[in-house]
Amino acid sequence: MEGITPEQLAQIQQQCIFCQIASGKVASKKIYEDEKVVAVLDINPANPGHLLVITKKHYFVMPQMPDDEVEHVGKIAKQLSQVLLKALKLEGTTVFIANGVAAGQKAQHFMMHIIPRKEGDEVGIQVQPKQISETDYDKIYQALSQGIKKNLGDITGLEKKSEEKTEEKESKEKISEEETEEKEIEDAEIVKEDAEESKPKIVIDERKKKEKKKTEKKEKEKKKKNKDKEGASLDDIAKVLGA
Ligand SMILES: [Zn+2]
Incomplete structure (x- = not known):
């Protein structure tokens, strides 16, 4: 990935399934769209209503994104969380971004997950506290x-x-x-x-x-x-x- 050219990036975008989803070339259950992002229903949801907020531009990870796009994704996450909470009568949402393989990132395209939550839903996102000297x-x-x-x-x-x-x-x-x-x-x-x-x-x-x-x-x-x-x-x- 070192020394990537704009041409190579264009090629990645052509092959990236999430770029295709964002542009509408690949069909999805799109529930929101603006000039910067789309939000779609995850086809393998952690819970029904699990949303993916995907940038229209191809970024690998959040640190690569311009500040205004990060800001925008945050605002949209807030709005969509509110919609989910009301529409699905939830008790909470889990919002997360995986930056890097070690963090569980599977796609090569940035996305933010918004997962509907209810008490005892057994979605396995739990932080185990460790001791530190x-x-x-x-x-x-x-x-x-x-x-x-x-x-x-x-x-x-x-x-x-x-x-x-x-x-x-x-x-x-x-x-x-x-x-x-x-x-x-x-x-x-x-x-x-x-x-x-x-x-x-x-x-x-x-x-x-x-x-x-x-x-x-x-x-x-x-x-x-x-x-x-x-x-x-x-x-x-x-x-x-x-x-
Ligand atoms: Zn992409």
Whole structure:
């Protein structure tokens, strides 16, 4: 799979049964379709109603997909889960993606499984907890921390949290617009009472401007980073698939 050319990829797509299903060349029980994905009923379901969300473009594994496609698959999985839950009167859904042979991937085409669940349905997806030594635990932590730094730069969990906080703050500001208006009226009254006391309002406006600039800058940086790390190399994918 190393050094694959666009021509070779086109050939794979021609031979890939899931590409054929996505394009409609091979018949399937298609229950959903948009410009990026199709969702079909699995012909060998883990439970009746087992859905496969298949990308229209040929990807081997999720790390190869552009961010917007991953996002889209996530959104569709949410919607389809809701539909399944109601339509089949389920108690839950199991959503999973197998990346690589070791993870149980059988097809050479990315897909997300959505499996209807009911208590005691005996679908054999169970995680058996293992014991891990303190040393191994530390080693894993170190290796992952380094990998994350290398791949995601300075977007650490902490940074993300503070970003979320800024967003939260902004949405709160939007929601409490009425309150802000009230406050502004109050501020105006203060101004009326004493012209010298109008400073706090100016300070608030300045702070808002600064925060807006900060958020814009962060958005720009985020966009740049996404561009840089878009898509894994085919070598990485080959490793995942054990090819
Ligand atoms: Zn395919």
